[in-house]
Amino acid sequence: xxxxxxxxxxxxxxFWTYTAKALTDLRASSNSLAASRVRDAIKRSREQGSKSETxxxxxxxxxxxxxxxxxxxxxxxxxxxxxxxxxFSEFPKAVKATAVQFLKRFYLSTSxxxxxxxxxxxxxxxxxxxxxxxxxxxxxxxxxxxxxTADDILAPEFLLTQGLRFTFDVRHPYRSLxxxxxxxxxxxxxxxxxxxxxxxxxxxxxxxxxxxxSHRGKPATMTPDECAERIKRAHxxxxxxxxxxxxxxxxxxxxxxxQIWMSALLAADKPLAExxxxxxxxxxxxxxxxxxxxxELRLLSLLEQCAGLMTRSSSRGxxxxxxxxxxxxxxxxxxxxxxxxxxxVGMNKAVKEGSNGDxxxxxxxxxxxxxxxxxxxxxxxxLFGAPLKK
Amino acid sequence: xxxxxxNLEPQNARETKAPAAAKLKSLPVRRNxxxxxxxxxxxxxxxxxxxxxxxxxxxxxxxxxxxxxxxVFLGHLKKDPxxxxxxxxxxxxxxxxxxxxxxxxxxxxxLQELSHPNIIAMHDVYSSKNQNLCLxxxxxxxxxxxxxxxxxxxxxxxxxxxxxxxxxxxxxxxWCHENFVLHRDIKPNNLxxxxxxxxxxxxxxxxxxxxxxxxRMTWNVITRWYRPPxxxxxxxxxxxxxxxxxxxxxFAELILRVPYLAGTSDVDQLDKxxxxxxxxxxxxxxxxxxxxxxxxxxxxxxxxxxxxxxGLFGTVGEGGVDLLMSTLILDPRRRVTAKQFLQxxxxxxxxxxxxTENLPRKGGVSAREKVGEDLKRRGGELDNDKGADKVARKxxxxxxxxxxx
Ligand SMILES: Nc1ncnc2c1ncn2[C@@H]1O[C@H](COP(=O)(O)OP(=O)(O)O)[C@@H](O)[C@H]1O
Ligand SMILES: [Mg+2]
Numbered sequence: 001x002x003x004x005x006x007x008x009x010x011x012x013x014x015f016w017t018y019t020a021k022a023l024t025d026l027r028a029s030s031n032s033l034a035a036s037r038v039r040d041a042i043k044r045s046r047e048q049g050s051k052s053e054t055x056x057x058x059x060x061x062x063x064x065x066x067x068x069x070x071x072x073x074x075x076x077x078x079x080x081x082x083x084x085x086x087x088f089s090e091f092p093k094a095v096k097a098t099a100v101q102f103l104k105r106f107y108l109s110t111s112x113x114x115x116x117x118x119x120x121x122x123x124x125x126x127x128x129x130x131x132x133x134x135x136x137x138x139x140x141x142x143x144x145x146x147x148x149t150a151d152d153i154l155a156p157e158f159l160l161t162q163g164l165r166f167t168f169d170v171r172h173p174y175r176s177l178x179x180x181x182x183x184x185x186x187x188x189x190x191x192x193x194x195x196x197x198x199x200x201x202x203x204x205x206x207x208x209x210x211x212x213x214s215h216r217g218k219p220a221t222m223t224p225d226e227c228a229e230r231i232k233r234a235h236x237x238x239x240x241x242x243x244x245x246x247x248x249x250x251x252x253x254x255x256x257x258x259q260i261w262m263s264a265l266l267a268a269d270k271p272l273a274e275x276x277x278x279x280x281x282x283x284x285x286x287x288x289x290x291x292x293x294x295x296e297l298r299l300l301s302l303l304e305q306c307a308g309l310m311t312r313s314s315s316r317g318x319x320x321x322x323x324x325x326x327x328x329x330x331x332x333x334x335x336x337x338x339x340x341x342x343x344x345v346g347m348n349k350a351v352k353e354g355s356n357g358d359x360x361x362x363x364x365x366x367x368x369x370x371x372x373x374x375x376x377x378x379x380x381x382x383l384f385g386a387p388l389k390k
Numbered sequence: 391x392x393x394x395x396x397n398l399e400p401q402n403a404r405e406t407k408a409p410a411a412a413k414l415k416s417l418p419v420r421r422n423x424x425x426x427x428x429x430x431x432x433x434x435x436x437x438x439x440x441x442x443x444x445x446x447x448x449x450x451x452x453x454x455x456x457x458x459x460x461x462v463f464l465g466h467l468k469k470d471p472x473x474x475x476x477x478x479x480x481x482x483x484x485x486x487x488x489x490x491x492x493x494x495x496x497x498x499x500x501l502q503e504l505s506h507p508n509i510i511a512m513h514d515v516y517s518s519k520n521q522n523l524c525l526x527x528x529x530x531x532x533x534x535x536x537x538x539x540x541x542x543x544x545x546x547x548x549x550x551x552x553x554x555x556x557x558x559x560x561x562x563x564x565w566c567h568e569n570f571v572l573h574r575d576i577k578p579n580n581l582x583x584x585x586x587x588x589x590x591x592x593x594x595x596x597x598x599x600x601x602x603x604x605x606r607m608t609w610n611v612i613t614r615w616y617r618p619p620x621x622x623x624x625x626x627x628x629x630x631x632x633x634x635x636x637x638x639x640x641f642a643e644l645i646l647r648v649p650y651l652a653g654t655s656d657v658d659q660l661d662k663x664x665x666x667x668x669x670x671x672x673x674x675x676x677x678x679x680x681x682x683x684x685x686x687x688x689x690x691x692x693x694x695x696x697x698x699x700x701g702l703f704g705t706v707g708e709g710g711v712d713l714l715m716s717t718l719i720l721d722p723r724r725r726v727t728a729k730q731f732l733q734x735x736x737x738x739x740x741x742x743x744x745x746t747e748n749l750p751r752k753g754g755v756s757a758r759e760k761v762g763e764d765l766k767r768r769g770g771e772l773d774n775d776k777g778a779d780k781v782a783r784k785x786x787x788x789x790x791x792x793x794x795x
Contacts, residue, residue: 011502028422033436042458110435130492131499133598133605138488154489158521161490163437166523168499168516175601351521 007256011167016105018253026108027068034111034338035065041340065336066113070329075107077326078117079248082125089144091125093243098170099128100247106163108253114338115159122148123156131168136213155348170252173242173261179232180261184209184276188227195283205279213271230272245310255306261369263306274300448526450477450771459595464529471787474529475513478491479522493595494523500571500594501525508562510582510592530590532583533752535640542647547750549706552644553736554743555581555589556637563637564728569627570601572609576636578643587749600629612636615649617768619670622660623681631722634731638717645703645714648777667718668693675721693720705786709736 007013018026042063066074079100086096101126103117122145129136138150146154152390161168186192190206200208210222222230241264251260266273274292281296292300341347447467454462467473480494501512514526535555538545555691559581566573574596582592596611609624611617611632618635620628644649651666653659664670669691670678678684697709708715713734719725726734737743 009503009505030436037435114435127495129486130490130495133607135488135492150487157489158517159437161523162441162517165437165440165500167502168495169503344781348521351519 003258007171010171011169012252013256015165015167016253017256020032020250020254022049023108023250023253027072030107030109031066031068031071031111034113035336038065038113038336038338041062041338042336045339050180052304063336064332065330067113068332070332071112073322073326074112074329074333075103075250077120082121083244083247085121085145086125088348091129092132093174094132094172095125095128096175097172097243097247098132099125101170101252102128102160102164104250104252106160110163112333113336114341115156115344116333116337116342119152119156120160123160126153127157127168129158131170143246151345151348155344158348159344171257173246173257173264174239175243176258177235177238177261177264180265180276181231183280184227184231184272187276187279188224188231189312192279198279198282199283200279200282202384208279209272209275212275215269215271223322230269234265234269234272238264241267241310245312249309249312251306251310254309255302258310259303259306260310263303263310266300266303267307267311273303277303421615425459440646441516444514445518445524446516448475448477459491460525465526470722474531476527476529478525478609479518482520482522490523494534494670496593496597498523498525500566500597501527503515504569504571505563506562506565508558508589508591509565510590527592528584528590530592532585532587534579534583535581535589536578537752538583538750539643539647541752542585544753545750548741549710550741550744551749552641553741553747555750556641557732557737557743558589559591559637559640560728560731563630563633564732566591566597567633567728570599571597571793572600572630573633573636575613576640577616578614578640581640583751587746587751614656615639615652617659618722619660619663619720619767622656622663622683623670623678624683625681625722630728631725634717634725634728635722635726637731638714641714641717642703645706663720664691665744666694666722668715707736707739709734709739711737711778745765 039062048069082099082103083096086099103120106120106124107117126138126141128134129141141147142150142153183192187205187209190202192202192205194200194202194205210224210227212221212222214220238261242261246260246264251263255263262273262277265276277296277299278292281293281299284293284295404586447469448465450465450469452461452464454464454476456462457478459747460480463477463479465475465477467475480491498512498515501510502515505511510530511528512525513528516524516526518524538547539708559576563573563576571594573591575593576591580593584590598607600607606626607628609621609626609628612621616636616639618632628720639650651659651662653662664687668674669684669687669689670684671690672679674693679686696711696715699715700708703711703714713726713731713736715735716726717731
């Protein structure tokens with residue numbers, strides 16, 4: 001069983017990987033389903049209103065719902081907000097990345113018209129802290145956010161987990177990027193062992209990497225130090241793409257983590273990435289020649305696509321016109337929100353109160369034991385001190 | 391590395407396995423939906439609808455047991471009344487203020503990802519009306535390994551049986567580690583037994599991923615008797631070796647039929663380890679003195695020799711003792727890995743491990759009588775089992791394929 005096979009058993013692959021078309025279709029269907037729900041709900045609330053107030057609004061205009069593009073812009077904006085919050089609070093990279101993917105996954109099947117991303121955002125971050133071993137008590141977490149209570153953060157949690165279809169594991173490309181960079185350094189130091197079946201020697205690879213063409217395609221001969229510098233620059237740039245573009249675009253839905261980090265490397269330093277790919281594929285049939293194999297070419301074109309996606313403008317923060325546009329969308333949303341789904345705290349209470357099935361003392365014992373367990377989890381990141389209040 | 395472009399080619403499997411997408415096509419936009427209980431749901435959205443659909447697949451029958459944070463029910467698939475599943479309903483605790491508990495999140499997270507014959511299978515997750523999380527697990531009716539070990543009156547077992555159980559445990563743990571998951575609570579009580587006699591690693595409430603070696607982790611995991619010395623010294627960085635130690639303790643307990651290192655406190659636990667195995671020192675464990683709670687003991691106990699282990703555990707043979715000792719090496723870096731554990735010569739030496747269906751079971755009879763049905767279901771694997779008697783084969787790691795032992 002190789003890594004490809006293992007990856008195919010992951011929920012990220014089984015539940016959250018799509019073809020571009022499936023992704024578009026899914027978003028379109030979610031949008032139209034939500035829109036019709038919104039129209040129905042608004043009609044219901046108007047009917048109720050007219051019953052009790054017995055007057056006015058005869059000719060009510062049809063509700064103008066968000067389009068798929070508008071929904072995506074809005075969700076994207078709240079994803080950047082979530083990232084800013086995580087950066088500001090000095091949360092680990094994994095918390096930030098997981099929180100953003102939670103939001104993106106949630107809004108594949110849910111519309112902002114049904115549940116506002118502002119409500120879901122904090123819940124997604126909080127859930128991500130629990131999933132990524134950075135567990136903080138809710139009181140402390142709520143304190144970090146002005147005008148927000150623990151209830152505001154927890155009320156949508158359940159909807160969120162349901163929307164995530166109870167899959168919490170998000171596979172990120174960070175660790176593999178570090179591994180790849182380490183290999184590149186080994187290549188330049190002459191300590192890299194080529195894959196089984198490759199006809200390249202360690203020395204071939206060392207000589208080869210020092211001759212990798214520059215960005216602009218100029219032939220080069222680097223000293224080992226210059227090469228190490230170059231790898232470092234590529235590392236930083238690729239790392240940057242992984243913490244921004246990779247998160248905000250659909251990269252995670254369309255590509256595997258390995259493809260994502262290699263694409264980031266490709267975007268950072270194309271000749272270097274091409275060299276790396278050629279070497280690591282040199283153990284595959286037809287891999288060990290100077291010309292790229294057909295597998296390699298196919299892979300390269302796929303990585304180019306992914307690199308293009310992640311470095312497109314949509315992966316940066318909004319500029320002034322985009323901000324105006326976002327304001328417009330937000331205003332529009334005000335009029336097309338599903339009125340029955342706004343009060344999440346209230347909805348949540350209603351459900352919880354209907355559930356007093358369990359015996360009290362039984363609960364106490366259970367609670368004690370579980371809290372002990374959770375304390376262990378919590379303790380795990382108390383290690384970081386309490387850098388979270390700002 | 392999962393870079394193959396094949397991962398991206400539209401596969402039929404994937405199109406249908408992205409159930410949300412497939413589902414949406416067939417989901418009429420209805421104003422109201424009536425769920426099975428006849429209650430009208432107003433405008434359930436897609437995820438609610440999917441959830442209901444999963445929930446309605448199952449019927450709860452009776453309560454099976456009560457755990458620390460869950461109530462477990464026996465249930466079945468509505469479309470197959472003869473089927474059996476365990477439905478583990480996570481309790482909502484009013485006083486628990488931090489939302490869904492970390493244990494529940496961990497258990498769900500890892501069981502969703504890990505699929506292996508020696509790890510309890512989770513078929514589905516859904517939420518009940520009252521927002522209780524329900525995990526649909528495979529039904530494991532034969533209790534746990536602790537019950538077997540303790541029932542020394544009713545259940546007799548020998549080396550071949552221990553070998554079979556330990557191999558299954560080893561494979562389950564290996565698969566966790568292969569997926570960068572530490573279980574962190576391995577003990578006989580968390581090893582459940584399936585109707586066909588297979589051992590299943592369960593209870594992932596303390597599990598975590600260890601993909602990133604820089605992360606600091608808590609030492610406060612693993613039930614004390616099964617806790618390795620590095621955790622007792624409060625190490626912050628550790629790996630699969632912690633689970634391997636626990637595996638060794640289970641191995642020893644299977645042989646002795648009482649817990650091997652039953653400390654009454656953390657200090658006493660370390661003392662028991664020093665007595666049984668030897669005192670950790672810079673010589674036998676370079677770097678140990680830098681661990682937070684390391685104290686150099688007054689009287690250093692030398693490492694125990696193989697002879698003393700042979701005296702206690704000799705019934706499993708020299709090979710078995712060698713394997714046991716390799717799991718109980720003080721220095722976690724020198725302790726065997728789960729993979730090396732499975733590659734040990736003991737597995738292929740005599741006696742051959744007992745066939746799963748012949749293993750002793752609760753109630754004192756082997757599972758053979760009940761197994762007829764299972765064998766039919768498993769088809770081709772039966773022939774493999776027969777072959778295993780004649781040819782001593784290498785232990786199969788059992789990643790979702792056949793069982794070779
Ligand atoms: N898959 C299962 N099949 C049959 N019985 C089970 C299963 N899972 C749990 N049980 C029963 O329910 C009890 C409690 O479950 P457990 O998983 O230990 O809960 P907790 O994790 O809260 O301790 C167990 O002791 C056992 O009797
Ligand atoms: Mg338990």
